[in-house]
Amino acid sequence: MHEPVGAERADGSAVKIGALVPLTRPGWVESGRNLLAGLELAVRDVNEAGGIAGRPLELVVRDTAADPHRAAAAVDELALLGVAALAGEYHSVVARTAAARADALGVPFLCSSAVLDALTEQPTDWVARLAPPQSRGWQLYADFLLGAGRGRIAVAAQQSVYWSSGTGILREYVTARGGSVVELDMAALTPSAVCEELVENGATALLLLVGHPEPAVPIVQAVRRDQRLTEIMIGAPAGQPELAEWKQLLGSEGAAIPFLRYLPERLSPLGVRVEAALRERLTQEPSFVAFEGYDTVIVLADMLRTHGTDRRHIADAWPRIGVEGTRGLIRFSRTPGISVWQWAGTPIQVVDRDPAEPDRFRILHTS
Template sequence: MKTPPSSPRADRTDGPSVRIGALVPLTRPGWVEAGHHLLAGLELAVREVNDAGGIGGRPLELVVRDTAADPQKAAAAVEELARLGVAALAGEYHSVVARAAATRADALGLPYLCSSAVLDALIEQPTNGVSPARAEPRARGRVARLSPPQSRGWQIYADFLLGAGHSHIAVATQPSVYWASGTRILRDYFAAHGGTVTELDMSALAPTAVCDALVDTRATALLLLVGHPEPAVPIVKAVRRDQRLAGILMGAPAGQPEFAEWAASLGDDGAAIPFLRYLPERLTPLGARVEKALRERLSEAPSFVAFEGYDTVTVLADVLRSHGADRARIAESWPRLSVEGTRGQIQFSRTPGSSVWQWARPPIQVVDRDPAEPDRFRILHTG
């Protein structure tokens, strides 16, 4: 699926547009609701940039491509967008898809600001078409990211669990680079703190068998490292209805309970399931204004993903105003940027051995839906 390019309020600017390519999951098996929130943030920011005069008097245009959570489709979209002459690439929610897009963008010399994917190894090596033995020791610095790396966020989530007394946990997981990475982070962190992680393979277990395994292992928490709605919803319903597991905590560090679809699928059963959310306790004044505009645009409360989309365009617009649409100059600008976003001041740095310019301290919360009021979120832990 290709969605038509959008350039809101471009009538207020003159000259040829400055184009940004946007990768967004808009059809299944992608998380469509997350895609809609991401796109709402991207489009709102583009509209506001154009209302303020665009990029040096030229309209900013968003050229959107649907990834449908397909890495190959995303890589092909990157190649198409590069041929269309976009100045930079933005977006994507799914980590494995973003990795494919980042790897291809880097190889093509196309700057990419990833909005919402957290996988630590966001670029597959090598990125320059040579054998691993002769590969460059690091990427060429064309890729930057707003969302925190998975290792940082999931270790903060582990700290929350350990602080709440959950040292022996189980994870229900499916085959995926992303879920395997999360399991490894948790296993290593719990082992370093005297805890254990038991893996339950959902390609071999039914939800009722998960309940039996939880009883056998005596785990006090079950983390859902699985897709939504299947098999996450059946697992939650089975555990909630098993009286043997009345005291067990369920969690979803990947953030599934953030979205209204979760609450619609599970009702009260979907409350009290902690997840990671990348928002501060208080939004910036810019963030408060954007929150209102996003709520009107979405007809519901915006998720953190919508703010990530808005911040992505805000950063790229700042770069384009300062450095023009030259791809090399955009990529070179990452370490010198300091941009006010909806969730704080955005600056990029890179740790030794990393291939990605990273917003150093994006806000991280552990949050759940309040059982007494499932539409309200409770902040349980911050990092």
């Protein structure tokens, strides 16, 4: 029997949200830490404001470690634990598995960070997403490269659906505009061999479609120290240079490497307050991923207050909400070619670390 919309339990038991977060390697642990900080801060704020119709909101966290099998098992476990909804996940390939499992089990899943266009094989009402689809972000990144005169692009790529999808987006978009994209298989090439390929191909840009810190960091070091490649632009659309560990490992060599982040030029008033709280919680500048985590919980909390904790009612409510988040008004709609409910207004920037002051980020291009 379904719990009616807006129903409260007299015992005041917690409303549970399951959180999928990469907290151990090979996951991008720093991104996972930022995501969790945002999720936890929002839960605290929701509970300080009275919770969900008087019931506390509880976050039940599971570490995916960037492993799709662990994520699927976590979704199964969280569903049995009675979570009202699922939140989080950073890695696209992991989120895709989690989304498929959530769809099969009938558990609402608001994906915080993953961008893979085909997050599910078939259209679903159970899954929504805050991050922009990869095609939108990476086409904006390609516009930036072409505008900077970097039309001969080499991609150093590892094998994964995410990296392959990104390469395909870039190739289709860039070649249609007179540029070229050559793929360098990092299963077969050392960093020094990458340098030789860049020289031979006359590349004007090298994009790092690889994991962090290996092999991204040694590739950057090899290219930066090769006198034949002083004019090449290194790029990392997936965002490795935003990580504090990137700066620690590479220092000035990690600057001037453009990447995508999903922030507006100015945060909302809520965003300004949240940024200060996140900085205190993380003891460093928060990544945009922390804002994605915060926005995820406040959207779900609004839905739970308005539509109750029944999973079907939550999934039916995606197109009916409008929540002021840290980065703007969040509304979900159907986007052509995207199988999940999508926030169409996600802000996108191309930024890099300033060579003169590597702790400072420069905005180079915006959506």
